[in-house]
Amino acid sequence: MQKYIMHIDMDAFFASVEQLDNPALRGRPVGVGSMHRRSVLSAASYEARKFGVRSAMPVHQALKLCPQLQVVSGTRGRYKEISDQVMKVLGNYSPVVEQASIDEAYLDITGTQKLFGPPRKLAQSIKDDIYKTTGLTASVGIAPVKFLAKIASDLNKPNGISIIEPHEVEEFLKTLPVEKIPGVGKKALPRLHAFSVKFAADLRKYSPEFWKERFGERGLVLYEKGAGIDPTPVTLGGQMKSSSAENTFDDDVSDPHVLKTLLLKQSERIAADIRRKGLKGRTITLKIKFPDFRQITRSKTLDFRTSHSGTIYKTGCKLLDNEGRIGPVRLIGIGISNFENRSRQLSLLDDPENPVDDKKLDQLDKAVDQVRRKFGINMLTRGRLLEDE
Template sequence: MSEIPPVRKIIHVDMDAFYASVEQMDHPELKGKPIAVGGSEKRGVVSAASYEARKFGVKSAMSGIQAIRNCPELIFVKPRFDRYHEISKKIRTIFYDYTDLVEPLSLDEAYLDVTNNKKGNPSASLLAKEIRERILKEVGLTASAGISINKFIAKVASDYNKPNGQKTITPEEVHEFLEKLDIRKFYGVGKVTAEKMYQLGIFTGKDLKSKSIEYLEAHFGKSGIHYYNIVRGIDKSEVKPNRVRKSLAAEHTFNENLSSEIFMLERLDQIANEVSKRLNKSKVAGKTLSLKIKYSDFTLQTRSKTLHYYISDKSLIFETAKDLLFQEKLNNSVRLLGISISNLNTETKKILEQKSISVQLKFGF
């Protein structure tokens, strides 16, 4: 007789408008007001928007110009990433009080596997509630959470009762929940894929579930297998606490377009210094340097070079980026420059995966 596989209890915690909420917490005069972190009235891109700004359609990745059109009263705030990192560490410290199986996705969200947790609490829902209450009390920010049997469903669920809420999808509710779900709500289905699905008559999880694996592979390639599985609640990916950073980057959008090479080199030197600080802080180095160039007409170009050795020193990063900048003639004046370092030495380190071997007979939500 085969062993019954454990039913996992996964929590996805997602901070509410994290960057903007930190700024409103640190600057009480901004509370209740529409703010955008990053960008400006003339240049740049919005990194995060407060819920007050989101009511006007302001969202991340939107240009500063469009954001101010949507919300003339919008207040732009310069990002403070050191502060966001500081707050993020405090939040993760709380996570580790409950489980060592924590997989950060970014500064403001993470997966927690609480199947076997440090509190000995069989209810993942109660644990999520307690974690959110502690974040509010000890850090001063609200968080939302999704709780279910795998990472995919937990991720989708965390967006349901935002802000400052949570949603649990029990094993018995999984199939009905996924069948009713709008295809746009499926994590990993972007705007382009959603449009393609619409054209094929796929609007809900039920529509997606009706398609054979052969049909989905024919229309979506290898992703078809993924869609076939997730709509059936199948996601075997584990919460990996040893996620390895793949790259590290920094970029600057300029207040005025740059056409002078002297000014470009000055900015490139600053960016190289920032990247070097981040590499050394993370105690990593990389072999591949990529230079990102966005022109005044918004066209994007990337130039890369792989070295025979790892670098983290600012001067080496700058010299390599400079070589790439002058590798070929620039197409236009430049509005953004960025440097990323990949092929990091962390990828050569052995990753120890922690796996649960106990059998969980009751989900205990």
């Protein structure tokens, strides 16, 4: 039986929700963000994109490109409400739905033809159902494998359907720019171009061993994608891949004490987030952006999984200290990822900085979470944070 994966991507989701709820915004360029001097847009409507406005663009830059841009603050609770409605619709068409983010999901539609007809007819039915339920449009991509389904959903936006049939995969990869492959970023692209790899199929010019030697295990994944291979399954329900928090300063900050205070607040926020979901992570990532918009990320993978804010914070501080004197900073953030449940090699030595076996910390965290849920998040505050009020 031929396998088909479908990727659903809501069109300009945050901005479209704002236009849905406020008729005065419909047909006008809209950006979701704030008017703070250092704010960036989290979304842009298609009317705004015609002017070159994009998500993650600084608001001041967006307003230069499009002076008539309507900047709205956004209502995350409303986004979650509509997202839940969309996911409920998708569940009516496939028993295997993986929510990838608040506005996108994968469906394994293999074997659904007898119930809903061929893939294109099913895609149209889902789009019609989403529109009837929410008033919003979605774009759909269908392919034999997951990464190609995601690429396909972006080919005919907005409100489109794109299907890559199995017999079309080889020719499609010959014209697919290699940077369109998920995971190929700005750093990897020049290296690939140096090997005359401009399109996905060009990856097959070299052996799997060639790519592994230069990119490690990721090189093998790249080679497979260049051949249209992606064994990644659609996972029922999906799982959060990371949790992060960041702050952009109105004025650049150089004081390490201020930066570490923010890291502590962020660590507490993301630790509480993953505990609510019953998760523990191994990889801590520090993000720093400078006044010239240059950005660095530094990561540390622990030998154990944690949901303890103190461990996240201490790891983030070490990553920051390792950078030495970094000068003025316009943004700092911290995140945790790598939630998979792997068995851990037991240590014969006690490590006082390794809280993995310290059940008291877990019990304390749970007690703090219970108090904050009952009486409010500000009921318990670390002494370090009180000193900085």
